[in-house]
Every structure is written in C-alpha cells, then in structure tokens.
Amino acid sequence: MRDDQRKKAAALSYDHALGGAPKVVAKGRGKMAERIVEMARRNDVPMVEDRNLVQMLEALDLNTEIPAELYQAVAEVLVFVYRMNHKV
Secondary structure (H helix, E strand, O other): OOOOOOOOOEEEEEOOOOOOOOOOEEEEEEEHHHHHHHHHHHOOOOOOOOOOHHHHHHHOOOOEEHHHHHHHHHHHHHHHHHHHHOOO
C-alpha cells in the first residue's frame, strides 16, 4: 500500500482556560492512526473525518499550537464537537 493511502489520524487538545490555540497531541499513520481512533472511540471523543486537515496536522510537531492558517478548519471541528456535546 502506498504511504499516501494509509490511514492517518491526528488528535487535538484545547483548553479554553489556558488560552492560545489548539495543540496537536497525537498523530500517526497506519497502526498508530488505528490506535488513535480506537482510543477516541473508547473515551467517547467526537471524531471528524477530514483528509485535508489531517494531512496538514501531521506536518506539525507534537504539542505545538496549530498555525493561524489552520484556525478556520479547526474552528469548524470545534463547532462540531461543541454541538455534539450539547446533544448528549
């Protein structure tokens, strides 16, 4: 399987109280991506599939804030998560 066809995943963390931008706290391909997704499922963490966004997030170092260029895309994910949390 070509590298660009392998499953990819990234996880973000955001703490409103700390301010700043969301941070990439996990990322991976293949088996690591599967583990990230499985951990999210087990912990009822909402997930969004966005191949373009995960491609950009995987280029970032772990525990670094996302750059301003990704604010809009990540904001859309956070709105989705917010809405999911308020439906429960």
